[in-house]
Amino acid sequence: MAKGKGNKKVLASINYSIDTVKKIKDNYKFTIEEKQDILHKFVGTSPDNNSYFTPDVICNWIKQLLDIQSGKVADLSAGVGSMIKPLVEKYGSLQDGITFEAYEFDTNNSAAGEIAWSDYSQVNYIGDFNSIEQHEEIPDDYLYIVGNPPFSGSIPYWCEWNHAKNGKAKNNNICDAFVDLSVRKVKDKGFIALVLPYGHLYKGNATAKLRQWMKSQVALKGVFPLDQDTFAKAGINGTTVGTCLVIWQKGVAQEEVFFGELCDKDDIVKEMESMARQFQLFLSGDYEVKYLSDSASRLRGKVEQKIKPWTGEAI
Template sequence: MATTTSKTLSQALWNSADILRSKMDANEYKTYLLSLVFYKYLSDKMLLKASELLESDTDDLAQAQRNFEEAFADEELRDELINAVKEDVSYVIEPKLTFTHLVDMVNKGKFQLEDLAQGFREIEQSSEIFENLFEDVDLYSKKLGPNSSKQNQTISALMKELATLDIAHNGDMLGDAYEYLIGEFAADSGKKAGEFYTPQPVSQLMTKIVMQGKENQKGFSVYDPTMGSGSLMLNAKKYSNEPGTIGYFGQELNTSTFNLARMNMILHGVDIENQHLNNADTLDGDWPTDEPTNFEAVLMNPPYSAKWSAEKGFLDDPRFSSYGVLAPKSKADFAFLLHGFYHLKDTGTMAIVLPHGVLFRGAAEGKIRQALLDQGAIDTVIGLPANIFFNTSIPTTIIILKKNRSSRDVFFIDASNDFEKAKTQNNLTPEHIEKILETYIKRENIEKYAHLASFEEIVENDFNLNIPRYVDTFEEEEPINLTELSNSMRATNKAIVQAETELYDMMKELTANNDETAQQLADLMSLLQVGE
């Protein structure tokens, strides 16, 4: 079997999207491509597992399909096999609905969209973990084609393209490829779909910070109440030495994106019992309210300055009640921050990305910020470069919060110039990430880059956390040599006079063939005349 690298798999999957690009934008075609990739993954995994259970191990999907069909045709063997497969992978797809069989039907010109739709339904009904997973995949959308025949052709072409890829054997590689696709979709659709994705370099930085010193902890719990596609949480798996024990708790309002996160978790090999995901509005209704409710790490990249109800009843909500005021209706930034902080363990660390306005805006936001500073909750403020997110070009800040700190000082890092310029986005390189992380860990002053501000300094600045107040990045301009400037101006003026004189002499040679042109020529020469 040919070796597949993460790069070639990612690129092949991305190239598959060419079939859909002319028909709809990335925010829509991502649902079709990612769902079909996931369905193929489940189908291939089940076929290979069935062959293993039948003691007919094979890496060939066509052979695995034949093994499965033969066993299914045997009534006595079928029930035993179904139970064994369900116990192992928690679902079963009928032989006639596997991805392998459906592609065979495509090649024979006998494929029907309803068969794929039925395959989706069988997966959804097989286990609670898959419930409503494909509900956003409209196989009969007019965007796929004006009629059922054209829709069939579009999906058939996409399935044929995906059929050539070895998905089931690549383990975490497929998860990485999935991450690549999600990032490409976000980049391809900009603001419209960028909200559901945090660029990997930012995710890595935030995750490394919240996991500092806890890499070996078993049962580590991570919570993202605005999880999008789940990518931010999943980074914990990369930096833990006990990845199989991590508990993932996430909530997402958008159902389509919620389903994307569920697929993302499964493709990254997260055990079902470690997934705790909820599809609801984080601010309107607190979650989770059943144990556990507090977590070792809280990671958040909420929608910036979103609107929320801010109804008075929230003043009695334990998430917000101790602050006496609510985040304004027009800017829910602090509502998200307080929600996340409420669910943070006393020994945990929280990292949240927000616009810079939260650092200095007054009124209710100023009161909340002061209350957080009074209790020493704000540990570090990191200024990020502009234009590193897909849904906004504004500069953002990562705020690190902790409970029960022994000090109320705040560490400031101005990393706004730490980026690599790309075509449309600025990127944090691994070197930039390590520089920020090392600075965060050492917590020492670095001229024009980092400053540890005492609580007294914070008070003197009226609890304003605007980074330039604490990290002076002003660069003095070199003094101007007036003598050199005068000489340069004289030389420039001399060259201008010489050029005008030469042009005037050349124009004296010109002649006009009528009175109007002669007058225009005279007017022009009067402007250039340099006093002969």
């Protein structure tokens, strides 16, 4: 068990979440402050404790890495909507030009998320929704799909890369299913950013088949290993499972991959901001990032210009 929450904090989190769900069922009228509290205090209370909501610092980093300024965004396993929070301009409004569709299966998470985002016209929070079984109801025109899908368990899911000989669905790892679904639902040239178990990068069997299929659909753009304590305070008890943030772009050729490992625990927010700027330079295609290193709380890198200024011609 991760050393995240003491027993008193665990009990307080559980009691708060149970009380919140009870209030919702009793048609309690939440104040603005109480709605905002849900996003910071609510924890998943499902029997398997599988709701490890993504920490705010990681959600903010995803927004920075992708430089989300406008467009249609989705989270196919949204929890209470942690991925939406960095896009808030002020209470009741996201940044201009952004719409967000959040899909969530768990009943309690759904109840809490629907209340928390009820005053945001740019947010379509769709609760009690099984993204895997109801995938045909999900549009396929998202510019960004972000998220932290469930890691464990298997479900019947038809996919091009792993189905029965008679054409029917096989049981597939639930995380693999969400990755596949994200690829199918993001638009051409759109981006996917998912927090995944580190094993996604090297596991064999069906996951290897998934990676092989993905080569024909998306280009791997960035891999960002996360500290084992990233989810130490998530959920009820936390977890030290190894994770990484992976970014793909659909419908483009595979080229070099950006690998960014956070090193500076003393000022990790500043390092995240610096690395996001480096990643944007990398994505622009105008510069080639030669190396990255961390020194004295600053991310440093060497970039070489690849095009002539103002002309757009290659050097």
